Structures are given as structure tokens and as C-alpha cells.
Amino acid sequence: MISPDDIISIGTIRRTHGKSGELQCHTTNDLWENADAEFVLLNINAIPVPFRVLDWRTKGAEDLILQLKGIDSELAAARLVGCEAFMLRSDVSHEDGETLMTWRDLVGRRLNDIEQGELGIIRSVDESTANTLVELDNGKLLPLHEDFIIDISEYTLTVNLPFLLQ
Numbered sequence: 001m002i003s004p005d006d007i008i009s010i011g012t013i014r015r016t017h018g019k020s021g022e023l024q025c026h027t028t029n030d031l032w033e034n035a036d037a038e039f040v041l042l043n044i045n046a047i048p049v050p051f052r053v054l055d056w057r058t059k060g061a062e063d064l065i066l067q068l069k070g071i072d073s074e075l076a077a078a079r080l081v082g083c084e085a086f087m088l089r090s091d092v093s094h095e096d097g098e099t100l101m102t103w104r105d106l107v108g109r110r111l112n113d114i115e116q117g118e119l120g121i122i123r124s125v126d127e128s129t130a131n132t133l134v135e136l137d138n139g140k141l142l143p144l145h146e147d148f149i150i151d152i153s154e155y156t157l158t159v160n161l162p163f164l165l166q
Contacts, residue, residue, distance in 0.1 A: 002048045007041055007086040008102055016077040017065050023077050025064045025085050032056075032064060037091035040066060042083040101152070103132055103144075109157045111136060114150060116165060122157065140165065 011027035025040075032040075041048040052069040059065050071077050103125040111119045111134065120136030131143045144159070151158040 006089055007048055008089050008092065010085050010087050013080050013083045013085055015081055016074050019074050021071040021073050021077045023066045023080060024059065025066055027062050027064055031092055032087060033058065035087060035091045037087050039088065041086040042080055044083055048086055103127055106157055109155055112156055112158045113161050114158060119165065
């Protein structure tokens with residue numbers, strides 16, 4: 001079984017494309033374009049289901065057109081509209097040898113602000129809104145952006161928040 005830690009989100013299937021079963025995926029990052037992946041995983045009933053990618057191309061700056069094995073009609077493709085699309089984390093290219101991290105990887109780390117000190121332990125991350133939110137063990141919900149991050153260690157996330165907590 002594929003673990004949530006083994007995959008990374010690339011976007012959402014927005015609509016069918018044409019009559020031959022192609023799908024239009026609105027991407028949230030450029031990971032797919034820089035990877036060498038044979039499969040895309042679609043979240044169907046909360047289970048990541050792998051589909052072999054027969055062909056793909058970009059459409060504009062943020063969309064992919066995917067042709068998946070076994071999806072060869074508009075009706076079959078329509079059943080997948082709305083599914084979140086993932087790829088295997090192991091397929092992501094790392095030119096500099098760094099480990100790819102996601103917001104989810106921060107769960108369990110202590111959150112320290114360089115001015116305010118320790119703020120708490122990150123219990124969950126919510127990426128469903130325009131702003132990424134982290135929930136701390138003390139119940140506080142904080143917006144977090146990559147520009148706030150100063151350092152990430154095995155146990156600690158050090159940030160410079162542009163706001164004071166009360």
C-alpha cells in the first residue's frame with residue numbers, strides 16, 4: 001500500500017480534455033514537469049490509485065494534459081474529474097541532493113520564532129485555503145509562508161514571523 005509520506009500533491013483534475021479520455025490537471029507546483037515519472041496517482045475514495053501516464057503535455061503555465069492507460073473515453077475521464085493528483089516522492093528530481101520537503105513534513109517539529117521564542121509544536125498543517133495554516137499543540141492557528149522560514153532542523157522549525165502572537 002502507498003503511504004501518504006510516499007507521495008506529493010501536484011494538483012487537481014479539473015476537467016476532461018477532448019473525446020479520447022485526456023484529463024486536464026491544474027497544477028499547484030512544477031514538480032511533474034521536472035520529474036521522470038511513469039505514474040500519476042489519483043485520490044479516489046481517499047485511496048491513491050496509480051495510473052500509468054501514456055502521454056502528457058503542458059497547457060499554459062499551470063495545467064497539464066494527461067493521457068492515462070485505461071482511460072480512453074470522455075465518460076471514463078469524467079469519473080476522475082475532481083480527484084487530487086499526486087506523484088511518487090521518489091520520482092522527484094533532486095539536482096542539488098537536498099531532500100524534498102512538504103508542509104506535512106513539519107508536523108511534530110517545534111516552532112520557534114527568532115523574536116518570540118518557542119511557540120509550540122506543530123500538530124497539523126492545513127493547505128486547503130489560500131494561506132497555509134499550522135495548528136500548534138496549544139490550539140493556536142498560524143499562517144505560514146516559506147518566506148518566514150529561517151531554518152529547518154530534524155526537530156525544530158525556526159521562523160521570523162512578521163506579526164506578534166498574543
